[in-house]
Amino acid sequence: MSNFSKGFLWGGATAANQLEGAWDADGKGPSTADVLTSGTKASPRQITIDLQEGANYPSHEAIDFYHHYKDDIAMFAEMGFKVFRLSINWTRIYPTGLETAPNEKGLEFYDHVFDELNKYGIEPLVTISHYECPLGMVKEFNGWTNRKAIDCFLRYCETIFKRYKDKVTYWLTFNEINGLAMMPSFLGGGFFSPDMTMDFNKKKTHELDQMRYTALHNQLVASAKAVKLGHSINPNLKIGNMICHITTYPFTCNPNDVIKAQELDRIVNCLCGDVQCRGMYPNYAINFFEREGIEINITEEDKKALKEGTVDYYTFSYYMSGCASADPNTVQVGGNIMHGVKNPYIEESEWGWQIDPQGLRYTLNKIYDRYQLPMMVVENGLGAEDKVEDDGSIHDQYRINYLKNHIQEMKLAIDDGCKVWGYTPWGCIDLVSASTGEMKKRYGFIYVDKDNDGKGTLKRLRKDSFYWYKKVIESNGDNLEMV
Ligand code: BGP
Numbered sequence: 001m002s003n004f005s006k007g008f009l010w011g012g013a014t015a016a017n018q019l020e021g022a023w024d025a026d027g028k029g030p031s032t033a034d035v036l037t038s039g040t041k042a043s044p045r046q047i048t049i050d051l052q053e054g055a056n057y058p059s060h061e062a063i064d065f066y067h068h069y070k071d072d073i074a075m076f077a078e079m080g081f082k083v084f085r086l087s088i089n090w091t092r093i094y095p096t097g098l099e100t101a102p103n104e105k106g107l108e109f110y111d112h113v114f115d116e117l118n119k120y121g122i123e124p125l126v127t128i129s130h131y132e133c134p135l136g137m138v139k140e141f142n143g144w145t146n147r148k149a150i151d152c153f154l155r156y157c158e159t160i161f162k163r164y165k166d167k168v169t170y171w172l173t174f175n176e177i178n179g180l181a182m183m184p185s186f187l188g189g190g191f192f193s194p195d196m197t198m199d200f201n202k203k204k205t206h207e208l209d210q211m212r213y214t215a216l217h218n219q220l221v222a223s224a225k226a227v228k229l230g231h232s233i234n235p236n237l238k239i240g241n242m243i244c245h246i247t248t249y250p251f252t253c254n255p256n257d258v259i260k261a262q263e264l265d266r267i268v269n270c271l272c273g274d275v276q277c278r279g280m281y282p283n284y285a286i287n288f289f290e291r292e293g294i295e296i297n298i299t300e301e302d303k304k305a306l307k308e309g310t311v312d313y314y315t316f317s318y319y320m321s322g323c324a325s326a327d328p329n330t331v332q333v334g335g336n337i338m339h340g341v342k343n344p345y346i347e348e349s350e351w352g353w354q355i356d357p358q359g360l361r362y363t364l365n366k367i368y369d370r371y372q373l374p375m376m377v378v379e380n381g382l383g384a385e386d387k388v389e390d391d392g393s394i395h396d397q398y399r400i401n402y403l404k405n406h407i408q409e410m411k412l413a414i415d416d417g418c419k420v421w422g423y424t425p426w427g428c429i430d431l432v433s434a435s436t437g438e439m440k441k442r443y444g445f446i447y448v449d450k451d452n453d454g455k456g457t458l459k460r461l462r463k464d465s466f467y468w469y470k471k472v473i474e475s476n477g478d479n480l481e482m483v
Helices: 065-079 104-119 135-141 148-164 177-181 206-233 255-278 283-292 300-308 357-371 397-416 464-474
Strands: 009-013 083-087 123-129 170-174 238-244 247-250 313-317 321-324 375-379 420-423 446-448 460-462
Touching: 009 123, 009 375, 065 104, 065 460, 065 464, 104 123, 104 148, 123 148, 135 148, 148 206, 170 206, 177 206, 177 238, 177 255, 206 238, 206 255, 206 283, 206 300, 238 255, 247 255, 247 357, 255 283, 255 313, 255 321, 255 357, 313 357, 357 375, 357 397, 397 420, 397 464
Parallel strands: 009 083, 009 420, 083 123, 123 170, 170 238, 238 313, 247 321, 313 375, 375 420
Antiparallel strands: 446 460
């Protein structure tokens, strides 16, 4: 007997700039993602506002979904996908973000994609902004640090809501909006930081903190206004938020560690969800801003907008958990955005992310207790290197194990009483890594022949996990074994 509801949305997740390529085709303008070079775990990606001869910009071709979408969607359908999470590339629609009229060619591309999905009965789940910002807005007014970004965003939202209101029901405003609560971001926040790298270890300064929380506030207001706008265009639209949930345990039961974990959890994981689900800043956030000397101009109009634009459902990415300790001498580990203290009870991936399936059950319960909103896990997965055998097969049992263990825990969370209505593991087809820009950090059920230097035929191959996931979907989550 399955714990997953009838109609549970099984699928996969992607983002335009990591997938589409065709970065300057058919009138598309450059975004922050298009000026980021590739990097590795050891050497961070570089921001080069003017493109450099000979440098590798992975978003420019990515896996060329722009020209392969029909075949790729056919493979998703073969696995039995009920939902496909993708993002719209803002600069296909508004090339600099500043225009007053949209680019028709860009709009047409997504018409084709949505029609193709519809052909197979796959629901699109659209992220409006996934880790990119039009470069035009960065150059003109330093991106999201300026309130002008809100109007640009709403113009873009109005265009896509009106155009796709009958093709797309499920929307998400900003991918991992709380990324800005963890660190400055050129990619999603669209503003310059002095060292122009994506090095997540860089020192924090008060000036940068001021910038990122200002940008975050502007995005929270923009998100709320977008929710209201979407509902006014079509009341049937379901619009959610998207949080990068870095579940944080106290390193020990020492009350100092417990307090430390609570403080971190509030700012990193809860602040944005609280604003987006409850419609106002929580007291701890206001006090935190005051204590840190961060001035956020929360106008009466902003307060009204936040109240009126609460989300219909809550979604999040879950890859790993971390620990918090009051002791500065504890051993640190890596992660997608945040670094934390190493947990001795769990394993790490090759890229140093701590693998914790039970943490997913804990997290679903924590979120549901807090908001009582329907939830969807819109990213989860293992970034790993794959080996292609001579016969073209790829035996990625490690990926199957990771996903299986997480699905099992999601089942238990549903047993606990959580309302979960969908699951879209990250990078269902191999794509460019957001943090390192690599291709060899693969998440997909579908292998794409391309290496870190951008070379390869782009040929698609089915991994063992492809056949496994097909069985999972067929059995609505009952059969998690490889048969
Ligand atoms: C999330 C992002 C995605 C994605 C994923 C995996 O934080 O929303 O865009 O890339 O992490 O991270 P990475 O690609 O760095 O392995």
